[in-house]
Amino acid sequence: MSHPMHDDIQEVLYTQEQIQQRVRELGAQLTEDYAGRDLHLVTILKGSLPFLADLMRAIDLPLTVDLMGVSSYAGIHSTGEVRVTMDLDETIEGRHVVIVEDIIDTGNTLSYVLRNLRQRAPASVKIVTFLDKPARRGSPLEADYVGFTIPDDFVIGYGLDWNQRYRNLPYIGILKRDVYAGPL
Numbered sequence: 001m002s003h004p005m006h007d008d009i010q011e012v013l014y015t016q017e018q019i020q021q022r023v024r025e026l027g028a029q030l031t032e033d034y035a036g037r038d039l040h041l042v043t044i045l046k047g048s049l050p051f052l053a054d055l056m057r058a059i060d061l062p063l064t065v066d067l068m069g070v071s072s073y074a075g076i077h078s079t080g081e082v083r084v085t086m087d088l089d090e091t092i093e094g095r096h097v098v099i100v101e102d103i104i105d106t107g108n109t110l111s112y113v114l115r116n117l118r119q120r121a122p123a124s125v126k127i128v129t130f131l132d133k134p135a136r137r138g139s140p141l142e143a144d145y146v147g148f149t150i151p152d153d154f155v156i157g158y159g160l161d162w163n164q165r166y167r168n169l170p171y172i173g174i175l176k177r178d179v180y181a182g183p184l
């Protein structure tokens with residue numbers, strides 16, 4: 001039997017079990033930190049969908065969720081140009097916002113989103129990212145909550161794509177170089 005998606009993986013970085021464990025810990029931390037406040041989760045589409053789905057169920061507080069579509073990648077490269085593909089549905093004015101991201105890489109996307117959201121006068125803004133790849137950061141940007149800090153490899157799965165594919169892999173893996181660079 002062939003496994004086309006899995007054959008494109010060089011190495012599994014985090015298994016489904018490791019992911020679930022870490023997300024439960026992040027949820028517990030947010031539950032503690034936001035007790036007594038109305039928490040509003042703002043998710044950056046599309047990569048963060050699986051993380052949002054798991055994280056929100058690991059937070060034992062009343063909360064609300066909204067979605068913002070933002071895109072800037074072509075293949076493995078950031079175009080540097082951040083495009084809003086879908087705006088939030090609700091106002092964030094006066095609310096305690098936590099941005100839910102799958103990965104911070106160059107930081108282009110989140111710098112843009114932070115600037116955009118701060119103009120809407122929220123009561124507070126914090127960031128939770130499942131993965132942090134500090135090696136490629138263009139401008140200084142730190143998340144308040146980080147799942148895992150990863151090395152400088154292009155990763156896929158658990159929402160993360162290469163050219164819109166592999167988002168449905170249940171684990172985080174490093175994509176084989178010859179998939180995006182062609183055979184050497």
Ligand SMILES: O=P(O)(O)OC[C@H]1O[C@H](OP(=O)(O)OP(=O)(O)O)[C@H](O)[C@@H]1O
Pocket residue numbers: 044045046047048070071072073078101102103104105106107108109110161
């Ligand atoms: O820190 P950066 O270098 O900006 O990279 C991180 C962003 O890039 C990816 O989004 P992408 O533009 O690929 O959209 P997607 O979530 O729809 O895949 C990822 O989901 C982050 O939002």
Ligand code: HPA
Pocket residue numbers: 073103105106153154155156160161162
């Ligand atoms: O390593 C990555 N994988 C998938 N999408 C990404 N967007 C930024 N960095 C990455």
Ligand SMILES: [Mg+2]
Pocket residue numbers: 047073160161162
């Ligand atoms: Mg992407």
